[in-house]
Amino acid sequence: MKKLGKKYVEASSKVEKNKLYTKEEAIKLVKETSTTKFDSTVEVALKLNLDTKKADQQLRGSIVLPHGTGKVKKVLVIAKGEAAEAARKAGADYVGDVDMIDKIQKENWFDFDVIVATPDMMANLGKIGRILGPKGLMPNPKTGTVTMNTEKAVNDIKKGMIEYKTDSYGNIHSIIGKVSFDDSKLLENLEYLVNTIIKAKPAVVKGTFIQNISVSTTMGPGIKVDKNSFDN
Numbered sequence: 346m347k348k349l350g351k352k353y354v355e356a357s358s359k360v361e362k363n364k365l366y367t368k369e370e371a372i373k374l375v376k377e378t379s380t381t382k383f384d385s386t387v388e389v390a391l392k393l394n395l396d397t398k399k400a401d402q403q404l405r406g407s408i409v410l411p412h413g414t415g416k417v418k419k420v421l422v423i424a425k426g427e428a429a430e431a432a433r434k435a436g437a438d439y440v441g442d443v444d445m446i447d448k449i450q451k452e453n454w455f456d457f458d459v460i461v462a463t464p465d466m467m468a469n470l471g472k473i474g475r476i477l478g479p480k481g482l483m484p485n486p487k488t489g490t491v492t493m494n495t496e497k498a499v500n501d502i503k504k505g506m507i508e509y510k511t512d513s514y515g516n517i518h519s520i521i522g523k524v525s526f527d528d529s530k531l532l533e534n535l536e537y538l539v540n541t542i543i544k545a546k547p548a549v550v551k552g553t554f555i556q557n558i559s560v561s562t563t564m565g566p567g568i569k570v571d572k573n574s575f576d577n
Contacts, residue, residue, distance in 0.1 A: 352380040357566040365571035371560050372531045378565045379524045384415070385562040387522050387531055391542060392557040394550060395515035401547055404517065405510045407488040408541050412530040413505025415523035418458035420502050421445060423466045423484075428495045432461070435499035442466060449473055455480070461490045461498045509542070517542065524562060535560070539575050 356378035366374060379385045395402040421439040422432035423446065432440045439445060439457060448454045450473050460477070462470055462484040470477070470484065477483045484490035488508045492498050509517050521534040539558065546554045558570040 350380070353564065353566065356380050360566050360568055363569075365569050367574040368532060368535060368570055369528075369574075371568045371570045372528050372535065374568050375531075375560045375562055375565065376524050376528070378568070379562040380564050381562070385524045385565065386415070386520050387524060387526070387560060387562055388518065388520050389535060389538065389558065389560050390567070391517045391539070391555055393511065393515045393517065393542070394552060394554050394556055395511060395547070397511050397513055397515050399549075401549055402515075403511055404542070404545050404547075405485070405487045405508075406541075406545065407490075407501075407506050407508045408538065409501050409504050409506045410521065410534045411537055412522060412526065412534055414507060414520050415505075415526065418502055419456065420499050421457040421460045422495050422499065423460060423462040423470060424495055425463070425466070428463045428493055432495040432499055435496040436503060437461070437495070437499045443469055446470060446473060449476065455482075459490065459502050460484050461492065461495055461502070463493055463495065464491055467491060507538075509538070521560075536575065543575070 359378055360374065375387055395404070397403050419438040422429065422437040423442055424432055424440065425442050429440050429442070446469055460482050467484070474483060486492070489498055489501065489506070507519055509519050511517055519538060521538060522531045543555065555572050558572050559567040560570060561567045
C-alpha cells in the first residue's frame with residue numbers, strides 16, 4: 346500500500362470526506378490544500394451519466410476559459426500559403442507543412458503542445474497518426490484544431506483554450522487554472538466549463554446528467570462540489 350506524504354495527510358485533514366462544498370467553498374479550499382512548492386495546476390473532474398459505447402453519448406470539444414489556464418502553450422501549425430502566413434502573424438511557435446511532419450517522424454521531435462492543421466494537410470498528418478494519436482496530439486475538427494482559420498485557432502490556444510473529452514467511464518478531466526489565480530478567476534473558469542458541459546448534454550440522456558464534480562490541485566486531495574451550486 347502506498348504511503349501518503351505528510352503534506353498530503355495534513356491537507357486531507359482540512360477536507361470533510363462526505364461533505365458537498367459550494368463552488369465558492371471548494372475553490373477557497375482547493376487553494377488551501379495545495380501541497381507543492383510550485384504553482385500547482387487546479388483540476389476538475391466531472392462524472393457524467395453517459396454510455397460512451399454509444400457514439401451519440403461521447404462528448405468532445407474545446408473552449409477558451411475566461412481567464413486562461415496559466416500556461417502558455419507552444420503551437421505547431423501545419424499549413425501552406427495564406428493559412429501558414431496567418432498562423433505566423435498570429436504568433437504560432439512553429440509553422441510548416443511536410444517538413445514539420447518529417448521532423449516529427451525522423452527526429453522524434455515534440456517541442457510543442459498543440460498541433461493545428463488545415464484540412465488539406467490531414468492526409469499527410471494521417472501518415473504519422475500512430476505517433477501522434479497516443480500522445481493526444483492529432484488535430485480534430487471538433488476541437489477547432491482542423492481549420493482554415495489558423496489565425497483564430499492560434500489566438501484561442503494562446504488565450505487558454507482547453508479541450509475536453511469523455512473517457513471510457515464517462516468522466517471529463519480538465520484544468521481550470523493555477524493556485525496563484527484569484528478565487529474569482531478560478532470560480533469563473535470552473536463555472537464556464539461546467540455550464541458548457543451542461544449545455545452539451547446529449548438529447549438522448551435521461552435523468553441526472555452530471556453525477557459528481559470534484560476539484561483538486563496537482564498533488565492535493567479531491568474536494569467534492571455540490572452540483573446544485575451551478576446554474577442549470
